[in-house]
Amino acid sequence: MAQTQPTGFALRPMVVVITLLLGSALWGLFWLPLRGLEQAGLGGFWTLTVIYLGAALTLGPLARRHWRTALRMPWRLLGIGLSAAVSNIAFGIGMIEGDVARVLILFYLSPVWTVVLGRLLLGERLLAVTIPALALALFGAGLMLFSDLQGVDAGLLPAFGTADLLGLLAGLGFALTNVQVRAAHQMPATLKNLSAVVLVPPLALLAALAVDTAPPAASFGATAMTTTAEVATAMTALATALAVALAVGALWLSTMVAATQHGVSHMPLQRSSVLLLFELIVGAVSAALLAGETLSPTELTGGACIVLAGLAIVWLRTPKTAIPQ
Numbered sequence: 001m002a003q004t005q006p007t008g009f010a011l012r013p014m015v016v017v018i019t020l021l022l023g024s025a026l027w028g029l030f031w032l033p034l035r036g037l038e039q040a041g042l043g044g045f046w047t048l049t050v051i052y053l054g055a056a057l058t059l060g061p062l063a064r065r066h067w068r069t070a071l072r073m074p075w076r077l078l079g080i081g082l083s084a085a086v087s088n089i090a091f092g093i094g095m096i097e098g099d100v101a102r103v104l105i106l107f108y109l110s111p112v113w114t115v116v117l118g119r120l121l122l123g124e125r126l127l128a129v130t131i132p133a134l135a136l137a138l139f140g141a142g143l144m145l146f147s148d149l150q151g152v153d154a155g156l157l158p159a160f161g162t163a164d165l166l167g168l169l170a171g172l173g174f175a176l177t178n179v180q181v182r183a184a185h186q187m188p189a190t191l192k193n194l195s196a197v198v199l200v201p202p203l204a205l206l207a208a209l210a211v212d213t214a215p216p217a218a219s220f221g222a223t224a225m226t227t228t229a230e231v232a233t234a235m236t237a238l239a240t241a242l243a244v245a246l247a248v249g250a251l252w253l254s255t256m257v258a259a260t261q262h263g264v265s266h267m268p269l270q271r272s273s274v275l276l277l278f279e280l281i282v283g284a285v286s287a288a289l290l291a292g293e294t295l296s297p298t299e300l301t302g303g304a305c306i307v308l309a310g311l312a313i314v315w316l317r318t319p320k321t322a323i324p325q
Contacts, residue, residue, distance in 0.1 A: 008114070013267075020263025026093045026256035026281030028104070030080040032290070038096050040270065041220050042241045045208035048092045050242055052200035054249025055257065058198060063190035065228040070191060077195050080180045085199040087173030089207065090166040098163020100287035101295050104280050105303040106167030111273070111310040112137045113175035116203060121179055132150045140305025144299055172303060189265060192255050197249075273314040275308065 037047040063070075070077055112134055118124040145164055161219040181192060218239040264272045280303075287293040295303065 012095060016263055016266045017258045017275065019277055020267065020272060023051050023256045023258075023260030023263055024278040025282045026252060026283075028279040029259065029286055030092075030252070030256070031100045031283065031287065033244075033252065034092055034096050034157070035291075036082045036160055037241060037245055037248075040241050042216055042245065043208065043213050044093050045089075045204045045213055046213070048089055048204040048217050049095075049208065050245035051092075051200045051249040051253055052088065052197045052204065053082065054246035055082060055197040055253040056249075057246075058195065058250040058254040059190070059194045063188070063194040066188045066191050069188060072189070076180065076184045076187075077191070079189055079247045080177055080184070080192075080195045081199040082203075083173045083176040083180065084196040085203045086179060087170045088200050089171035089195070089204050090173060094163045094166030096169060098167070099163060099242045099295075099304070100282070100291070101168035101284040101293060102299065103163055103170075104283045105144065105299075105306055106170040106307055108280065108310055109137055110178070111313050114178045115313050117175055117179045118182070122183060127313075129312050130148050133312045136312075137306050137309035140302040143302030143305065145302075164278065170267070189261055193254075197253065198205055227247035273311060278313075280307070290322065295310060309324070 034044075034047060038049075039045050091103070091107060094107075115124075115126065115130055116134070119126050142293070177196070181187065182303070216238050220234045220241075260276075263275070267275075284295070
Protein backbone atom coordinates (compact mmCIF):
# COMPACT_ATOMS: atom_id res chain seq x y z
CA MET A 1 0.00 0.00 0.00
CA ALA A 2 1.35 3.40 -0.94
CA GLN A 3 2.15 5.71 1.94
CA THR A 4 0.06 8.84 2.35
CA GLN A 5 2.08 12.04 2.14
CA PRO A 6 1.85 14.20 5.28
CA THR A 7 -0.45 17.17 4.87
CA GLY A 8 2.21 19.67 5.96
CA PHE A 9 4.63 18.38 3.34
CA ALA A 10 1.98 18.61 0.64
CA LEU A 11 0.98 22.13 1.56
CA ARG A 12 4.52 23.53 1.79
CA PRO A 13 5.12 23.86 -2.00
CA MET A 14 1.76 25.63 -2.40
CA VAL A 15 2.65 28.06 0.39
CA VAL A 16 5.94 28.85 -1.36
CA VAL A 17 4.13 29.44 -4.66
CA ILE A 18 1.57 31.73 -3.04
CA THR A 19 4.32 33.63 -1.23
CA LEU A 20 6.26 34.20 -4.45
CA LEU A 21 3.14 35.28 -6.33
CA LEU A 22 2.35 37.73 -3.53
CA GLY A 23 5.83 39.22 -3.72
CA SER A 24 5.64 39.46 -7.52
CA ALA A 25 2.21 41.11 -7.41
CA LEU A 26 3.39 43.68 -4.87
CA TRP A 27 6.42 44.51 -7.06
CA GLY A 28 4.14 44.87 -10.08
CA LEU A 29 1.91 47.31 -8.15
CA PHE A 30 4.74 49.19 -6.47
CA TRP A 31 4.33 52.05 -8.93
CA LEU A 32 1.02 53.01 -7.27
CA PRO A 33 2.39 54.27 -3.92
CA LEU A 34 5.49 55.67 -5.62
CA ARG A 35 3.50 57.81 -8.03
CA GLY A 36 0.85 58.64 -5.43
CA LEU A 37 3.40 60.05 -2.99
CA GLU A 38 5.30 61.85 -5.75
CA GLN A 39 2.10 63.45 -7.03
CA ALA A 40 1.17 64.42 -3.48
CA GLY A 41 4.28 66.61 -3.47
CA LEU A 42 6.87 64.50 -1.69
CA GLY A 43 9.17 64.19 -4.73
CA GLY A 44 10.60 61.03 -6.27
CA PHE A 45 13.94 60.81 -4.45
CA TRP A 46 12.41 61.94 -1.16
CA THR A 47 9.69 59.32 -1.58
CA LEU A 48 12.29 56.58 -2.02
CA THR A 49 14.31 57.90 0.93
CA VAL A 50 11.40 57.65 3.34
CA ILE A 51 9.91 54.40 1.98
CA TYR A 52 13.21 52.54 2.17
CA LEU A 53 13.92 54.05 5.59
CA GLY A 54 10.68 52.45 6.78
CA ALA A 55 11.75 49.11 5.28
CA ALA A 56 15.23 49.32 6.83
CA LEU A 57 13.77 50.09 10.27
CA THR A 58 11.52 47.04 9.90
CA LEU A 59 14.04 44.57 8.48
CA GLY A 60 16.95 45.72 10.64
CA PRO A 61 15.76 44.20 13.93
CA LEU A 62 15.11 40.89 12.15
CA ALA A 63 18.77 40.69 11.14
CA ARG A 64 20.30 41.85 14.43
CA ARG A 65 21.17 38.35 15.64
CA HIS A 66 23.45 37.91 12.61
CA TRP A 67 25.67 40.90 13.43
CA ARG A 68 28.70 38.67 13.87
CA THR A 69 28.19 37.33 10.35
CA ALA A 70 27.93 40.90 9.08
CA LEU A 71 31.22 41.80 10.76
CA ARG A 72 32.94 38.89 9.00
CA MET A 73 31.94 40.12 5.54
CA PRO A 74 31.69 43.94 5.66
CA TRP A 75 32.97 44.52 2.14
CA ARG A 76 30.67 41.89 0.68
CA LEU A 77 27.69 43.48 2.40
CA LEU A 78 28.79 46.93 1.23
CA GLY A 79 29.05 45.71 -2.36
CA ILE A 80 25.64 44.05 -2.22
CA GLY A 81 24.13 47.11 -0.56
CA LEU A 82 25.53 49.52 -3.16
CA SER A 83 24.43 47.54 -6.21
CA ALA A 84 21.01 46.87 -4.66
CA ALA A 85 20.60 50.55 -3.81
CA VAL A 86 21.46 51.65 -7.36
CA SER A 87 19.04 49.05 -8.71
CA ASN A 88 16.20 50.05 -6.37
CA ILE A 89 16.64 53.78 -6.90
CA ALA A 90 16.78 53.41 -10.69
CA PHE A 91 13.75 51.09 -10.60
CA GLY A 92 11.74 53.44 -8.39
CA ILE A 93 12.45 56.62 -10.37
CA GLY A 94 11.88 54.74 -13.62
CA MET A 95 8.46 53.60 -12.44
CA ILE A 96 7.56 57.15 -11.44
CA GLU A 97 8.79 58.84 -14.61
CA GLY A 98 8.22 56.24 -17.33
CA ASP A 99 5.79 53.64 -18.61
CA VAL A 100 5.44 50.86 -16.05
CA ALA A 101 5.42 47.97 -18.53
CA ARG A 102 8.46 49.26 -20.45
CA VAL A 103 10.50 49.71 -17.28
CA LEU A 104 9.51 46.26 -16.01
CA ILE A 105 10.35 44.54 -19.29
CA LEU A 106 13.71 46.28 -19.64
CA PHE A 107 14.42 45.39 -16.02
CA TYR A 108 13.77 41.75 -16.94
CA LEU A 109 17.02 41.75 -18.91
CA SER A 110 18.58 41.03 -15.50
CA PRO A 111 18.81 37.22 -16.03
CA VAL A 112 20.91 37.86 -19.13
CA TRP A 113 23.17 40.32 -17.31
CA THR A 114 23.48 37.87 -14.40
CA VAL A 115 24.88 35.15 -16.65
CA VAL A 116 27.31 37.54 -18.33
CA LEU A 117 28.51 38.98 -15.01
CA GLY A 118 28.74 35.49 -13.54
CA ARG A 119 31.14 34.59 -16.33
CA LEU A 120 33.20 37.77 -15.97
CA LEU A 121 33.34 37.95 -12.16
CA LEU A 122 32.97 34.35 -11.00
CA GLY A 123 34.33 32.45 -13.99
CA GLU A 124 31.09 30.49 -14.42
CA ARG A 125 30.73 28.40 -17.55
CA LEU A 126 28.53 29.80 -20.31
CA LEU A 127 25.90 27.47 -21.71
CA ALA A 128 25.37 27.06 -25.43
CA VAL A 129 22.11 28.98 -25.16
CA THR A 130 23.75 32.06 -23.64
CA ILE A 131 24.97 33.82 -26.78
CA PRO A 132 21.77 33.27 -28.83
CA ALA A 133 19.67 34.32 -25.82
CA LEU A 134 21.79 37.44 -25.33
CA ALA A 135 21.39 38.33 -28.99
CA LEU A 136 17.62 37.80 -28.78
CA ALA A 137 17.37 39.91 -25.63
CA LEU A 138 19.37 42.77 -27.13
CA PHE A 139 17.27 42.60 -30.28
CA GLY A 140 14.14 42.84 -28.15
CA ALA A 141 15.57 45.76 -26.19
CA GLY A 142 16.40 47.49 -29.44
CA LEU A 143 12.83 47.04 -30.68
CA MET A 144 11.49 48.58 -27.48
CA LEU A 145 13.95 51.41 -27.18
CA PHE A 146 13.78 52.46 -30.83
CA SER A 147 10.06 51.90 -31.33
CA ASP A 148 9.63 55.69 -31.62
CA LEU A 149 10.51 56.19 -35.28
CA GLN A 150 10.45 59.97 -34.98
CA GLY A 151 12.96 59.69 -32.17
CA VAL A 152 15.24 57.56 -34.33
CA ASP A 153 15.03 60.11 -37.13
CA ALA A 154 16.12 62.77 -34.66
CA GLY A 155 19.03 60.70 -33.39
CA LEU A 156 19.67 57.74 -31.12
CA LEU A 157 19.29 59.29 -27.67
CA PRO A 158 15.88 60.94 -28.29
CA ALA A 159 14.53 57.52 -29.31
CA PHE A 160 14.23 56.47 -25.69
CA GLY A 161 13.73 58.31 -22.46
CA THR A 162 15.49 58.53 -19.14
CA ALA A 163 13.06 56.01 -17.65
CA ASP A 164 14.15 53.42 -20.22
CA LEU A 165 17.78 53.92 -19.25
CA LEU A 166 16.80 53.62 -15.59
CA GLY A 167 15.03 50.33 -16.32
CA LEU A 168 18.19 48.98 -17.94
CA LEU A 169 20.34 50.26 -15.07
CA ALA A 170 17.99 48.72 -12.52
CA GLY A 171 18.25 45.32 -14.20
CA LEU A 172 22.03 45.55 -14.42
CA GLY A 173 22.28 46.53 -10.75
CA PHE A 174 19.98 43.68 -9.77
CA ALA A 175 22.12 41.24 -11.76
CA LEU A 176 25.28 42.47 -10.05
CA THR A 177 23.55 42.03 -6.70
CA ASN A 178 22.61 38.46 -7.62
CA VAL A 179 26.18 37.59 -8.55
CA GLN A 180 27.51 38.98 -5.28
CA VAL A 181 24.87 37.16 -3.24
CA ARG A 182 25.73 33.94 -5.06
CA ALA A 183 29.37 34.40 -4.08
CA ALA A 184 28.22 34.81 -0.45
CA HIS A 185 25.72 31.96 -0.50
CA GLN A 186 26.16 31.37 3.25
CA MET A 187 24.65 34.78 4.06
CA PRO A 188 21.43 34.52 6.15
CA ALA A 189 18.22 35.54 4.41
CA THR A 190 17.53 38.34 6.90
CA LEU A 191 20.89 39.93 6.10
CA LYS A 192 20.19 39.69 2.36
CA ASN A 193 16.81 41.35 2.88
CA LEU A 194 18.34 44.16 4.93
CA SER A 195 21.25 44.71 2.54
CA ALA A 196 18.77 45.19 -0.31
CA VAL A 197 17.25 48.29 1.32
CA VAL A 198 19.62 49.77 3.90
CA LEU A 199 21.73 51.97 1.61
CA VAL A 200 18.82 53.32 -0.43
CA PRO A 201 17.85 56.11 2.03
CA PRO A 202 21.28 57.80 2.21
CA LEU A 203 21.97 57.42 -1.53
CA ALA A 204 18.48 58.61 -2.52
CA LEU A 205 18.92 61.58 -0.19
CA LEU A 206 22.26 62.43 -1.82
CA ALA A 207 20.63 62.11 -5.24
CA ALA A 208 17.84 64.48 -4.18
CA LEU A 209 20.36 67.07 -3.03
CA ALA A 210 22.53 66.57 -6.13
CA VAL A 211 19.66 67.31 -8.54
CA ASP A 212 18.56 70.24 -6.36
CA THR A 213 15.22 68.67 -5.45
CA ALA A 214 13.40 70.79 -2.88
CA PRO A 215 13.13 69.37 0.66
CA PRO A 216 9.69 68.01 1.60
CA ALA A 217 8.67 71.14 3.56
CA ALA A 218 9.36 73.34 0.53
CA SER A 219 7.54 70.92 -1.76
CA PHE A 220 4.42 71.27 0.36
CA GLY A 221 4.73 75.07 0.40
CA ALA A 222 5.27 75.33 4.15
CA THR A 223 8.19 77.76 3.75
CA ALA A 224 6.15 80.06 1.49
CA MET A 225 3.15 80.34 3.79
CA THR A 226 2.56 83.52 5.73
CA THR A 227 -0.29 82.70 8.10
CA THR A 228 -0.27 80.18 10.91
CA ALA A 229 -3.25 78.34 9.44
CA GLU A 230 -1.52 77.96 6.07
CA VAL A 231 1.66 76.66 7.67
CA ALA A 232 -0.35 74.23 9.84
CA THR A 233 -2.20 72.91 6.80
CA ALA A 234 1.02 72.42 4.83
CA MET A 235 2.80 70.72 7.72
CA THR A 236 -0.17 68.42 8.32
CA ALA A 237 -0.12 67.39 4.65
CA LEU A 238 3.65 66.83 4.86
CA ALA A 239 3.35 64.77 8.05
CA THR A 240 0.63 62.65 6.45
CA ALA A 241 2.73 62.00 3.35
CA LEU A 242 5.78 61.08 5.44
CA ALA A 243 3.71 58.74 7.62
CA VAL A 244 2.22 57.04 4.55
CA ALA A 245 5.69 56.64 3.00
CA LEU A 246 7.05 55.09 6.20
CA ALA A 247 4.08 52.73 6.35
CA VAL A 248 4.56 51.71 2.71
CA GLY A 249 8.17 50.87 3.49
CA ALA A 250 7.46 49.06 6.75
CA LEU A 251 4.51 47.04 5.44
CA TRP A 252 4.49 46.91 1.62
CA LEU A 253 8.19 46.98 0.74
CA SER A 254 9.34 44.79 3.63
CA THR A 255 6.67 42.21 2.81
CA MET A 256 7.46 41.98 -0.89
CA VAL A 257 11.22 41.81 -0.33
CA ALA A 258 10.87 39.03 2.25
CA ALA A 259 8.17 37.18 0.27
CA THR A 260 10.14 37.18 -2.97
CA GLN A 261 13.34 36.17 -1.20
CA HIS A 262 11.57 33.30 0.56
CA GLY A 263 9.90 32.08 -2.62
CA VAL A 264 13.04 32.14 -4.76
CA SER A 265 15.14 30.52 -2.02
CA HIS A 266 12.76 27.56 -1.61
CA MET A 267 11.93 26.85 -5.25
CA PRO A 268 13.89 25.64 -8.30
CA LEU A 269 14.97 28.53 -10.49
CA GLN A 270 13.02 27.18 -13.47
CA ARG A 271 9.71 27.48 -11.61
CA SER A 272 10.45 30.72 -9.78
CA SER A 273 11.52 32.48 -12.98
CA VAL A 274 8.14 31.70 -14.55
CA LEU A 275 6.20 32.82 -11.47
CA LEU A 276 8.20 36.05 -11.32
CA LEU A 277 6.70 36.94 -14.72
CA PHE A 278 3.52 37.60 -12.73
CA GLU A 279 5.15 40.92 -11.84
CA LEU A 280 5.16 41.91 -15.51
CA ILE A 281 1.52 40.91 -15.95
CA VAL A 282 0.32 42.73 -12.83
CA GLY A 283 2.35 45.83 -13.67
CA ALA A 284 1.23 46.01 -17.30
CA VAL A 285 -2.46 45.33 -16.57
CA SER A 286 -2.63 47.73 -13.61
CA ALA A 287 -0.88 50.49 -15.58
CA ALA A 288 -3.25 49.98 -18.51
CA LEU A 289 -6.36 50.06 -16.30
CA LEU A 290 -5.35 52.78 -13.86
CA ALA A 291 -2.92 54.98 -15.82
CA GLY A 292 -4.01 54.35 -19.41
CA GLU A 293 -0.55 53.09 -20.43
CA THR A 294 -0.38 50.66 -23.34
CA LEU A 295 2.41 49.10 -25.38
CA SER A 296 2.60 49.28 -29.15
CA PRO A 297 2.90 46.05 -31.21
CA THR A 298 6.61 46.77 -31.69
CA GLU A 299 7.11 47.20 -27.95
CA LEU A 300 5.17 44.01 -27.23
CA THR A 301 7.32 42.11 -29.72
CA GLY A 302 10.49 43.44 -28.16
CA GLY A 303 9.20 42.60 -24.68
CA ALA A 304 8.39 39.06 -25.75
CA CYS A 305 11.95 38.63 -27.06
CA ILE A 306 13.40 39.81 -23.75
CA VAL A 307 11.15 37.52 -21.69
CA LEU A 308 11.89 34.49 -23.89
CA ALA A 309 15.62 35.16 -23.69
CA GLY A 310 15.50 35.43 -19.92
CA LEU A 311 13.45 32.26 -19.57
CA ALA A 312 15.75 30.35 -21.93
CA ILE A 313 18.77 31.22 -19.82
CA VAL A 314 17.30 30.46 -16.40
CA TRP A 315 15.40 27.38 -17.57
CA LEU A 316 18.52 25.60 -18.77
CA ARG A 317 20.57 26.33 -15.68
CA THR A 318 20.80 23.89 -12.80
CA PRO A 319 18.85 24.47 -9.56
CA LYS A 320 22.20 24.90 -7.73
CA THR A 321 22.65 28.28 -9.36
CA ALA A 322 19.31 29.70 -8.30
CA ILE A 323 19.41 33.46 -8.16
CA PRO A 324 18.29 34.96 -4.86
CA GLN A 325 15.95 37.91 -5.13
